[in-house]
Amino acid sequence: MSDEEERNRRLVRGVFRPLPTVGGGYGRHVLERAREQVRGQRAERPGWVLGVIAGALAVVIVVTLLVASGRVRLPAPSPGTTPLPSPTVSAPDPASQTVAYLSPDGQAGILVSWTGVVLQTFNVPGTDTQPAYASTDGRLLAVPDPQRPTTTIVNSSGDVVGSAPYSVGRWSKDGAHATCSLDVTAQGATVSVVDLSNPAQPRRTQHAVTGPAVLRAPSDGSQWYSIGCTVESDRVVAFHMSRSPGPSYGATEIIGVQLSTGRMLFDWKRQAEASPALSPDGRYLAENGGGGSTIREVPGGRIVGRVPGMVMAFSGDSRLVAMQEPRAVPPKLVAWRTGKTIWAASGTVAFLATRPGGGDMLVLSQGGRAVAIVDASGHVVPLPAPPADPHPHGVG
């Protein structure tokens, strides 16, 4: 083999990796299904079936002719008789009418309404090295201690309103004042929910994660990452990513766990996909693999949509996705069921927050020079720049 041929081989193999692999028995399963499918089709093809089809066609033609001639009137369809499957949109909670964005060090922030009115600017104490994380409505901030596993809770006036002797995890995506975390150790996994509706008295509940798979920290140093949780849908979703860049770099397993029991709802093995995204209502998961994203219902896994790019986040009502295509920048907001582009950014942006139950998104432009709200129709409301060079607290 010539040197050039070998160079070409290395180049192509580098580009096409990782290739999907299948477990033992997959090939047999595919062929058995093929055999059953073909046999089923043959069995369903007797002459009387063709007769029934021909008869049905004749009836349709006759009815169509009668309707066209005005001799028969069909009843008008009543509203809602053929509902299209669509995400449930809950009435927005008054608390979800606000959102906050912060400076890179987490020491300063702005609370705004989703209509673009600045309500408050505030300081966040004690965050020299560790960024604070705002709740979905921006009213509470969790400030982790960089030295110890403790968390201070601050309100949007900058007042300390509570603390917890542990890391509280991530805010629930549905707007609730609650956080969740999934901790995976060599001994096992635990799911935790912290109720912060009364931040002065955080209430934590924990459950060991149970079956069907045993969840333990891998010995190779790779980690589990939480995609997010919603207490309303009672689930947290996480994915396992291999340790270092290479052929298997990416999400290789995605799991969902019921918050109230610790029961594992699903366990999907994957081939090094990019990070998945969970909708704020906990109903949909966008899996980013290859050149596109597959949107599935969770926990069932039924495919309900596909978009040609990588989904970074869902809108609060789950109708839109913030996505980026492999060959197309800037990112944009797309109605994933129809493929319609709602808004395209003019440069690189980060999607900071979503409005619970709505289609609005808080967007940070490249370098943090501008912050804006983009509504569900693509209308943009500019907001004041963050107090300092911003650090994106991306949609999680």
Add this chain to the structure above:
Amino acid sequence: MSPAQTRVLTGSARPAEPFEAALEPLIEPGLQLAFAVLRDRHLAEDAVQEAACKAWRSWHHYRDHGRGVRPWFLKIVLNQCRSMLRTPWWRLRRTTEEAGDQLVEPTPEQLHVDRIDLERAIQGLDQGQRAAVYLHYVMDLPHAEVAEVLGIRAGTVKSRLHRAVARLRRELGAEEAEQ
């Protein structure tokens, strides 16, 4: 490698062999070929499943002309991929991709910038080029067998490979891709 795999990969499988024994070792290569062309795991699985159905339907027509089952089945997989590429959903996807052919600037959320770059390079090849480079450089099929799968002449395979590799090098820079 199992005896069945050996038989199939060396091209000595006969029509008289059971369908499953001949095709089973080819399901994974078929899936990988479909993935190389479609760039979507789920679609690739659909393509292979449908290809397996078509293979089963036409199994009694299969005649081994000394080349084995592999090119025959991979050709069915590739034809199924082509069929899927003609669907309305795929046209929408393709149109959207071509409309936004700009430089990629990574966003802070983008965990896998390198993956996006590789995808961009692969998307720059047409489906025939993707299939050709995958079959020859990843599966190590000789030019003649690649030609049979693609339904083109061996000389055309060579020129297609040359153009595809040149394009990949332009997109990525050869040194970076070979690392």
